[in-house]
Amino acid sequence: MIRFRHLDLSRAARRDLYAVLAAALLVTAAVLVGRHIQDTRHTLYVHWPPLFADWDPHLGPGTPAALAVAAAVVAYGPALAARLSWRALLAAVWASAVAWIFSLASIDGWQRGIAGRLTTTNEYLRVIGRFHDIPATLRDFTHHIVDGTPHPWPAHIAGHPPAATLTFVLLDRIGLRGGGWAGVWVIVAGATGCAAVLIALRALADETLARRAAPFLVPAPAAVWQGVSADGWFAAVAAWSVALLALAVTRRCLGCAAASGLLFGLTCYLSYGLTLFALIGAAVLVLGRSGPRARPLLVLPLLAGLAVVPVVFALAGFNWWEGYHLLVTRYHQGVGGTRPYGYWVWANLACTAIITGPATVAGLRRTTAVLLRRRGSRTARPAPASVRLAVLVTAALLALLIADLSGMSKAETERIWLPFALWLLPACALLPRPRAWLTAQAVLALLINHLLFTGW
Numbered sequence: 058m059i060r061f062r063h064l065d066l067s068r069a070a071r072r073d074l075y076a077v078l079a080a081a082l083l084v085t086a087a088v089l090v091g092r093h094i095q096d097t098r099h100t101l102y103v104h105w106p107p108l109f110a111d112w113d114p115h116l117g118p119g120t121p122a123a124l125a126v127a128a129a130v131v132a133y134g135p136a137l138a139a140r141l142s143w144r145a146l147l148a149a150v151w152a153s154a155v156a157w158i159f160s161l162a163s164i165d166g167w168q169r170g171i172a173g174r175l176t177t178t179n180e181y182l183r184v185i186g187r188f189h190d191i192p193a194t195l196r197d198f199t200h201h202i203v204d205g206t207p208h209p210w211p212a213h214i215a216g217h218p219p220a221a222t223l224t225f226v227l228l229d230r231i232g233l234r235g236g237g238w239a240g241v242w243v244i245v246a247g248a249t250g251c252a253a254v255l256i257a258l259r260a261l262a263d264e265t266l267a268r269r270a271a272p273f274l275v276p277a278p279a280a281v282w283q284g285v286s287a288d289g290w291f292a293a294v295a296a297w298s299v300a301l302l303a304l305a306v307t308r309r310c311l312g313c314a315a316a317s318g319l320l321f322g323l324t325c326y327l328s329y330g331l332t333l334f335a336l337i338g339a340a341v342l343v344l345g346r347s348g349p350r351a352r353p354l355l356v357l358p359l360l361a362g363l364a365v366v367p368v369v370f371a372l373a374g375f376n377w378w379e380g381y382h383l384l385v386t387r388y389h390q391g392v393g394g395t396r397p398y399g400y401w402v403w404a405n406l407a408c409t410a411i412i413t414g415p416a417t418v419a420g421l422r423r424t425t426a427v428l429l430r431r432r433g434s435r436t437a438r439p440a441p442a443s444v445r446l447a448v449l450v451t452a453a454l455l456a457l458l459i460a461d462l463s464g465m466s467k468a469e470t471e472r473i474w475l476p477f478a479l480w481l482l483p484a485c486a487l488l489p490r491p492r493a494w495l496t497a498q499a500v501l502a503l504l505i506n507h508l509l510f511t512g513w
Contacts, residue, residue, distance in 0.1 A: 069426075073419035073488070080410040080418040087407035094400060101468065102392045105509060107404040108411065109469045113510035119163025119170070120507070126157045127276055127499035134272030135491045143264070146271060147252045153275045154248035161506045162244070162284030171240040174285040174513075179212040181225045181287060182239055188226040195219055196374030202383040204390045213287070215387050219375055220326035220366070221287060240285040247289030250479050251275065253296035258483055260303040261344045261449060263442040270486035272495055273420075277482055278502040279412040282472045286513045288328075292476035295324045295334050299480075302338055305355050306345025314355040318362025326366050329381050330465065331476055333456040340452035344445050385465070393467055401467040408471045409457065413481050414501050416494035420484030424450050427487065446483060453480030472513040 084107075091106025103109045130153060141149060162170040176182045187208075188194045201208055202215045209215065214222050225239050233242065251274040258267035283289035298320035305314035321338065324331045367377065388394065410418055427447040431440065440448075457477040460466050466473055488494050505511070 070489070073422055076422035077415045077418050080415065083403070084407045084410055087404040090400065091404060094397065100395050100397055101400070102396060103468055107407050107468070108471055108509065109512035110509040112508070114508050115164070115510070116507065117164035117166055117170070119160045122160035123157070123164060123503060123506070126153065126160050127503060130157070130272060130276050131492055131495045131499060134275065134495060138268045138271040143259070146268065147255060150251045150255060150271050150274055151248055154251045154280070155245055157275050158244045158248060158280045158284040161281055161502065162240070164506050165510065171285050172235070172237040174236065175225070175239045175243070175287065176236040181213060181222050182236055183211055184214050184222060185226055185229050188222070191223070191226065192373050195370065198375050199380050199383055202380060203387050212391070216384060217328055218326040218377060218380060219370070220323060221291070221328065224287070224290065243285050243287060243290045244283065247283050247293045250293035250296035253293065253300035254479060254483060256300040257303040257341070257449070258446065260307040261341065262446040266442050266446050266486045269491070270483040272491060273416060273482050273485035273498065276495055276499040276502060277412070277417070278414050278498065278505055279475055279478050281502055281506050281511060282412065282475060282513055286472045286475065288472050288475045291324070291327045291331060292479050294320055294327060295331055295476045296479055298324055298334065299337055299341060302341045303345070305359070306342060309354070311355065311358045315358035315362035318359040319365050322363045322366035326370060326377070329384060330460055330473070333460055334476070336456045337449070337452045337480060340449055344448060388465060396467040398464050398467060402461060405461050405466060405470045409474060409478065411505070412471045412475070413478050414498040416485045416488060416498050417481050419494065420487055421450070421454070421481065423487040424484045443487060446486060450481060450484045453477050469513065
């Protein structure tokens with residue numbers, strides 16, 4: 058019997074490695090095919106496909122800190138995740154994520170890696186001065202989305218609803234001016250998304266799986282783009298909307314339902330594409346253990362909270378649907394209309410494999426196996442924690458795939474899909490031998506940040 062179990066474990070481990078090998082082949086194909094397309098047709102508009110990056114081997118002031126954080130997470134992460142009190146674990150994961158993102162960003166130096174990231178031509182801080190009268194600017198916002206209009210917005214401002222830019226306008230108004238403060242805000246606030254994911258996992262699955270997932274939320278290669286990209290901030294807001302909804306449906310908390318709705322409304326006004334988080338929210342409602350009688354009680358505060366941000370922006374004069382339709386026009390005016398869909402529809406998935414790392418690929422393989430076993434089971438017992446985790450992860454993967462098929466995310470998805478990627482990482486909780494997989498995650502992140510200079 059012992060031999061048989063050992064054989065099963067070895068077979069599962071081999072399948073994990075096959076999945077990682079398949080992902081590596083996908084990335085390799087994306088690199089080789091992408092290089093050929095870019096060199097011959099010049100239609101990808103990226104220098105190191107499938108990533109928006111340049112080949113630039115380098116060391117930097119953040120290198121020693123990054124190595125130290127990686128070593129500490131690998132050596133002590135699993136043990137501390139199992140032993141710390143729950144509140145201490147949340148704080149430790151957030152602090153570790155902040156340290157990891159800061160150290161990776163600092164490999165490029167303070168100015169190039171952090172302070173200058175959100176001040177470049179297409180970034181949010183370049184238009185702070187145009188928001189001196191916020192209500193007037195919101196009323197006029199859609200008039201500058203399409204190229205050819207007077208004073209068109211830079212790409213990132215045009216490509217998002219105005220709440221994205223208002224984040225940095227408000228930071229400026231309270232005295233946190235300049236790229237340094239903006240970068241620090243994105244890192245520190247964005248890293249709280251890790252704690253939000255753990256809270257949701259504990260509520261919807263169980264604490265054991267949440268603790269097993271905790272170390273993997275820190276060293277993922279996605280941290281390279283969380284420092285400093287505003288999408289890291291968007292990811293945190295979206296994550297907290299899911300976490301609060303999970304608390305609402307498991308604890309029958311009306312306040313959590315209202316707060317979840319409020320944050321989901323804000324999420325939709327940070328990025329048009331994050332409306333797809335409704336799929337993850339639907340999975341939370343299905344998984345919630347509050348029972349069918351309790352769920353209707355949560356609907357009213359959820360919808361009330363959800364209405365706040367749209368109503369405020371509508372009263373201020375911004376029309377979300379008009380903005381989205383104008384964005385589609387702007388997208389096809391620029392490189393989005395030139396980049397080949399036939400390449401990016403699968404190369405985007407290679408980007409996802411890179412930012413989530415080999416451990417997540419193996420975890421997704423196990424997630425699929427969990428769901429298939431559940432489907433083949435004839436028992437009517439409540440779904441075990443692993444199945445509930447698998448459903449949540451699968452909802453995030455489905456949202457990502459819909460975004461991919463939409464054709465509105467051709468390239469740069471290593472940044473754009475950070476909010477979805479954060480919800481794929483919990484799949485790693487299903488893996489045995491966490492230290493080996495954590496090492497693989499950290500090594501890949503370190504290689505990316507030391508060999509490439511990423512555009513975001």
